[in-house]
Amino acid sequence: MSTATITARTPSPRRGSTVLRARRSLVVSGLLALLLVAVLLSLAVGAKPVPPGDVWHALTGATGTENDIVVRSLRVPRTAVGVMAGIALGVAGALMQGHTRNPLADPGLLGVTQGAAFTMALAIMTLGVTGLYGYIWFGLAGALAASAGVFALGMVGGPGGPTPLTLALAGTAVSAFLYALTSALVLLDQQAMDVFRFWQTGSIAGRGAETVVQVLPFVAVGLLLALVNAPGLNALALGEDVARSLGQNVALTRAVGVCAITLLTGAAVAACGSLAFVGLMVPHLARPLSGPDHRWLLPYSGMIGAAALLLADVAGRVVARPGELEAGVVLALLGAPFFVALVRRRKPVRL
């Protein structure tokens, strides 16, 4: 893998690359182990604790005991949604920061989060849509439409695709515009307000198998596009002119990246609420481990994102018994201080 790496560094002699390879396999196995622990905890911990033996029983040969039902019908879908959303947001965040070359860029920057929020509020108000499954589709539609609009605005008036700065500023402007409309809607309609305020906190509680099925195709296609996009993004990191002289189609690379970001973030946000800040923080945690190569940064970010979201969700089930605290709040309260500590400890890896 590392022979064809396009990085700003000169490839070191053989000894260096062996060290690098050993380090990478160590990090990958460490992250996989972390994710596995998070998944197991998410299956076992909750209002009704399920012993590890029973979790295994439920997964391999369920016989319809109470624990089997809890694990299979509640915990498994919830965990699956958490893993999917975490991976999606982590990868989308890394893509977004790579494309805009801005550490402040969160995956909702292209209007995805606010697009979803606006259409959902509108659907609740005008069509009387209630229930989670009803408005996921509206959220997705809004996310896709807003993102496409931002990209189109970035394209207007210039060949070769939008520059990172126009993309970021146009996205921020459209997001602010949509947020303003949403707040006007929820201020006028109390029912919409009541749904919106819970959506805004971000949670994976109570998501069933249906949500998994709804969201999975979008996440799968998004991840595929992200993988395809990684080498091109590495070239873009050298600057657009260098990338072009290396034979990159800059506009195409940007378009693929925007598609991936939109699908991943749109799916995650429609299913779990406004959790886009996960994608803002996670790449900063992954970058010191991966270095600037996006082919490693994207998977690392995905794994860290999933583990972080699941662990936050598990912590939220424990701290506020008998109730639960939303994953978004826990993630902010636990994850953000951890993030700040890491930023302080080492010299930040610049984009």
Added chain:
Amino acid sequence: MTPSSAYGPALRAGPTSWRLRPRPALTALVLLAAAVLLTGLGMRLGDIPMSLAEVARAVVGDGPDHLVVMELRLPRALTGVLVGAALALAGAITQAVARNPLASPDILGVTPGASVCVVAAIVATSSAAGGAGGTLASVGIPLLALLGGGVGALAVYALAWRGGLDGYRLVLVGIGVSVVFTNVKYWLLTVGDVNDSGRAMVWITGSLNGRGWEHVVPVAVALAVLVPATLVGTRSLGALRFGEETLTGLGVRPDLTRSLMILAAVLLAALATAAAGPITFVALAAPQIALRLAGAAQPPLVVSALTGAVLTGAADLVARTAFSPVELPVGVVTAVLGAPYLIYLLVRARRKARS
């Protein structure tokens, strides 16, 4: 946008000199006139509609409308314009220090800290439990906003300082701190009664409803002191976009400059937020709009402040008239007006760059 228009005659006074740039100066004059006009137009609105001439007569004269205009309408209109200017100036400074066009006082912890304190107070003194009204609300909420903003800014500054103040680390720490505050705020909104959440939402969005002289004075004083102070530091602020070595070579002390500038931005943002809430989008958009209007390399401070004043003043006018008699919070309209205009400027700049 042509470089030649940015050079003009130099004004010298003793050891200091400023270059008078025609385009920013002209932009500033036009914006100032617009801000004054918008203040006047805002004062026409109310239970008794007035014409501009009647407003002017009521301000100078001693007629029956004098009291209404001076005690109710003028302070409200002034709050809007001044708060907009203060937020925009804070945003321009933040963007220059962070060297990032997406930065705003949110990154300094001011607005998220203020928001979380005020939302907590509104939810805790819920209307169901009698609620805090009258003096307690009108004095308590600004004080709480000031306190929260101060605590938030202190947290960001203390955590970002590590043997020096690095703009990049400041941005990252700011993200972390504002994520905590913002999500706690979201959570608080789900805890209370829906009505309280609604009232809190109005404050978070930014509202000028019922603002009086007690809201005008602190912001006006802050602007009067800090606008000259920041102008003195403009040269150092402009130098911040170069690297550390260049700064030392230019004789700029980067940590001191950044710290003083951030202090100014924090004070401006905190006082503005205390007066009218964190009016959405002004601090982020006004500097970017101003930069494109003035044809500058980085947000020009005075033009940014005037852009913020015009944006907020115009937004308040629309917020009060569009769905009359229902009045929207001004923060809803600032983004609805500002966002399309910023996008228009972006598109136009790209068209020009191509041709």
